[in-house]
Amino acid sequence: MEDVPSYVAATFIAIVIAVLGFLYYSISAATSKKKNITTTLVIVLLVGWIFFVSVQTLNGYFTNLSGVPRLPLMAGVPLAAIVIAFLWRKSRTVLLNMPITTLHYIHIVRVPVEMVIWWLAVSRAMPMDMTFEGVNLDIISGISAPFAAVFxxxxxxxxxxxxxxxxxxxxxxxxxxQLAIGYMPYFFTPSGGQVANLGIFYFPYVLLPTFIVPAIFFSHTVSLFQLLFKKNQSHF
Known part of the structure; x- marks a missing residue:
């Protein structure tokens, strides 16, 4: 990862901080009566998770590719937490009260995320197929997010x-x-000029599958939960 410019890592860390900010505001707005306890607890857990994953990455835990695929399993932890949040009645109340406009504005971060992925692909730390020059159209979601939030x-x-x-x-x-998983070195053998998806095995980019993607997935699922099941739609 020595060939990756330092501004790429700085940009990505700024994205992580921005996503934390969006989540903090969303949880805080949904738990006004118990803001100090609930919001602080969730943010502490999120920061603790980011710290834990970062330390494991810096210690080379994920670059050991032998045995069980470690990174996909670690990325499954926040997804399991999201499932638990929907199954637990008290947390579902919080999910229903999150400001849905904020849950849409958070997707703006997908634009700089796609730029980071492109920079990593140019440095051959990720395959070009995973960028907007390849078959990744996810940047459209980020560009259209403000429109969705407003209109x-x-x-x-x-x-x-x-x-x-x-x-x-x-x-x-x-x-x-799915594309990123297929290009992981566990499952992909570089050929024809393509490279494996190695960038996410290093700090800070490891936070893409273990924090950023779960946060974006969470925002979509909570938004759909509200749109489909919230009785009073006037409180968007």
Whole structure:
């Protein structure tokens, strides 16, 4: 990763901080009566998770490719936490009260994320197929996120349009995740000038599959949960 410019890592760390900020605001707004306890607990857990994954990465835990695929398993932890949040009745109440406009604005970070992926691909730390020059169209979700936040769930409300946007954007996210998994060195042998998806095995880019992607997935699922099941749609 020595060939990757330092500004790439700096940009990505800024993205991580921005996502934390969006999540903090969303949880804080949804737990106004118990803001200090609930919000602080969740943010401490998130920061602790980021710290834990970062330390493991710096110690070379993920670059050991022998045995069980470690990175996909680690990325599964936050996804399991999301499932638990939907299964637990008290947390579902919090999910229903999160500001849905914020849950849409968070997707703006997908634009700089795609730039980071492109920079890594140029440095041959990721395959070019995973960029907007390849078959990754996820940047469209980031570009259209402000439109969705304003015209679908904001001042102008279009419930059906918001559901469609979330489903399509979620589909684009799942597509790039499938692509990223397929290019991992566990499953891919470099050939024809293509390189393996190695960048995510190093700090800070390891936080893409272990924090950023789960946060984006979480925002989509909570938004769809509200759009489909929240009775009072006037509180978008």
């Amino acid at each position: 679908l769930v904001g001042a102008s409300k279009n419930r059906i349009g918001a559901i469609i946007w979330n489903v399509v954007a979620l589909g684009l996210l799942i597509h790039i995740v």
